[in-house]
Amino acid sequence: MSDTDVLWLRRDLRLHDSPALAAAAAADELLAVYCFDPREYGDRPFGGRDSFRYRKTGAHRVRFRREAVADLRERLRERGGELLVRHERPERALRTVADAVDADTVHYHTRPSPEEMGVEEAVREQFRNRPTATERHWGHTLYHVDDLPVRYTEIQDTYTPFRNTVEAGAEVREPLETPELPPTPATEPSPGEIPTPETLGVEPATPDDRGVHPFPGGESAALDRLESWMWDGDNLRSYRDTRNGMVGPDYSSKFSPYLNEGCLSPRYVKREVDRYEAERVSNDDTYWLVFELLWRDFFQFQVAKHGATFFERPGIRDREIDWADPETDPKAASQFRRWCEGATGIPFVDANMVELNQTGYVSNRGRQIAASFLANNLRIDWRRGAAYFERRLVDYDPASNYGNWAYIAGVGNDSRNRHFDVSSQAEKYDPDGTFVRRWLPALSDVPADAVHEPWTLTPAQQRRHGVELGIDYPEPVVDLEASYEKLP
Ligand SMILES: Cc1cc2nc3c(=O)[nH]c(=O)nc-3n(C[C@H](O)[C@H](O)[C@H](O)COP(=O)(O)OP(=O)(O)OC[C@H]3O[C@@H](n4cnc5c(N)ncnc54)[C@H](O)[C@@H]3O)c2cc1C
Structure with missing residues (x-):
């Protein structure tokens, strides 16, 4: 019997260096699914003690995300694949899709924040005691969580000791190549439309040409940005010097939206830094991009370590400060x-x-x-x-x-x-x-x-x-x- 796997895409909207895709592509048939989760748009309670209501996702990220999903769909289609898009909670949408194609396994990348882990838990719950398995992968940091010299629950709470420990005791893995895609299942459900901002309940974004960069969404734009900023513009050689700038496209890398929606893998960036150092120049500035990516890793492992405390008012230091509260004052x-x-x-x-x-x-x-x-x-x-x-x-x-x-x-x-x-x-x-x-x-x-x-x-x-x-x-x-x- 042939295997059919589902790839649940989240903030990992890319084909390069994707452990979940690499695993799912080993099946005989593959279907990718992305869900615009209604809980992420509109007003939500913050949660925990002294909660308040706020709007989670605004126009700019919705614009970027919609473009990133469209780009990934295009890239999958060019390779004979498909991306189903749903405006529904992932736990519901994935169950329906998995049942329709008789899926063996749903692959996905985990994310360490409590909210994202809660959604994963709800997805796993849907498949408990059912024929479809779920398999979780780690794919968003420079250092793999399993390669840290100490367990993530033991890492230091200050950056410099963390960096020293990691740099001395761990290696960054090589990024994975984009795999050949198996065909989509014959009983493929309808692809679905990418919801408009209006459908999501979010105002559309209006471009402002004073912005430092238009940030087009998606993996294609991410790879273009890396190419143009690092290689064509040759900006890495002076990065540490310029990164405190405030005006213009090139004072810093502008990789952040791409890294966070998963259009760009930090390990891929590191490999390009290594190549740049071998082919152009190696100095404090070229190292500094890796130094900054390590700040990103630091916070990712910190949130994994501290969980909900990381988001609470007294913080991980459990420090009570007499904060003014806009709800009551x-x-x-x-x-x-x-x-x-x-x-x-x-x-x-x-x-x-x-x-x-x-x-x-x-x-x-x-x-x-x-x-x-x-x-x-x-x-x-x-x-x-x-x-x-x-x-x-x-x-x-x-x-x-x-x-x-x-x-x-x-x-x-x-x-x-x-x-x-x-x-x-x-x-x-x-x-x-x-x-x-x-x-x-x-x-x-x-x-x-x-x-x-x-x-x-x-x-x-x-x-x-x-x-x-x-x-x-x-x-x-x-x-x-x-x-x-x-x-x-
Ligand atoms: C109050 C505050 C809130 C922030 N919120 C976010 C956020 O939601 N998302 C986010 O990606 N960054 C956040 N940052 C960190 C930082 O400001 C941005 O990552 C950076 O400005 C993005 O621009 P760049 O990609 O050109 O960065 P570069 O200077 O080119 O850095 C390269 C990459 O390193 C990482 N990085 C750099 N500095 C930091 C840092 N201090 N913490 C974590 N990662 C870092 C980012 O992934 C960044 O893309 C925040 C910083 C502050 C002070």
Whole structure:
């Protein structure tokens, strides 16, 4: 009898270096399925203690994801395969598909966040005591979880010791080639349409040409980006130097949405770095991309280790801070709304938030500033900010987002407190104000020496520079200097 396997695709939308695909392609027949899970779109409770409601997935990630699914369907079809698309909970859709084709095994990649593991558990439950088996694979990190020198439950909670341990005691596996695909089953169910944003209940994304990159979704675009940024643009040789930039497509790799929706494998990136080092140049900058991918791994293994605690307000450090709660405190509610809209009156914060809202992407520096301002200057519950990022980011990943937020809020993977001084950061990373003027046109005529602190302008100077505070651009939501003094 021939084997029929189902490949359940999730945030692993690629053909290259896919352990689940490699296993499923060994069957005689193969069908791939992707589900737009209704629970991921629309309002949801955060869960746990002090829960609140928020919108999980916004326009930018929906746009990217729909394109990534369409691209994968195209790539599978070119190879004689098919991708079924469903707008349904995976546990239901997979059961129906598996029954229709009499599937032997459903293959999938696991993801370590509690929410994603909960969905996996529901899928496994559907097949318990049934003829279809389920088989889970690990495919999204640079280092395979089984290759870590210590069990993931034992890894260190700070980055540098983690990196040292892993680099000294483990090897990155070679990426897998794209396999030949077996035919699809003769009784193949209907392919299904990719749901529109409207069907998903999400507003459509409108492009903004001020964005650093259009981020077309999918594996084809991921491979193109790697080729053009690393090889054609030759940007890796100066990466460490440029990666703190804020304007333009090439100051950093822009791989994050591709890595997070699984269009690009980190092991494939590492192999390209090795090849670049052999063929072009090997220096601190070329190593630095691997260093950053290790940060990504670090948070992936941290979330696996700590589970739900990673997302709780006291964090893995179990630190109680007197957070202001926008649910119960009207002042915090108004400050939080202004932060979300990019209307705090602090230009370096606002420009980053407007970029986030308009494009779904912000530089690493910008994310640090915006997060630190909410958590440290306004002392608003950091999970509210992280949940807002979750909705807006094109490259959202639970481990990377909540891990970085908790770190900055002082409840995560660091024993030190990590607040940023917004004014000195603005002077250092946007000395002439190019970045803030790009996103805040109200400040376009304000000279460099005042553009980061427009509240220092007299009414006459404001008139001269075409900005009236409180009318064209807000008064600051907080006295910055005083807010630092309150920090522990
Ligand atoms: C508050 C906050 C929230 C964040 N949320 C996310 C998120 O949801 N998803 C996400 O991918 N990154 C997140 N980051 C990390 C980082 O800002 C982005 O990965 C990076 O800006 C993406 O741009 P790039 O691909 O050009 O990065 P590069 O600088 O070119 O880095 C290459 C890759 O390394 C990884 N990486 C780099 N820095 C980090 C980091 N600090 N933590 C984890 N991985 C890292 C990413 O996969 C990135 O694509 C967050 C950072 C902060 C401070």
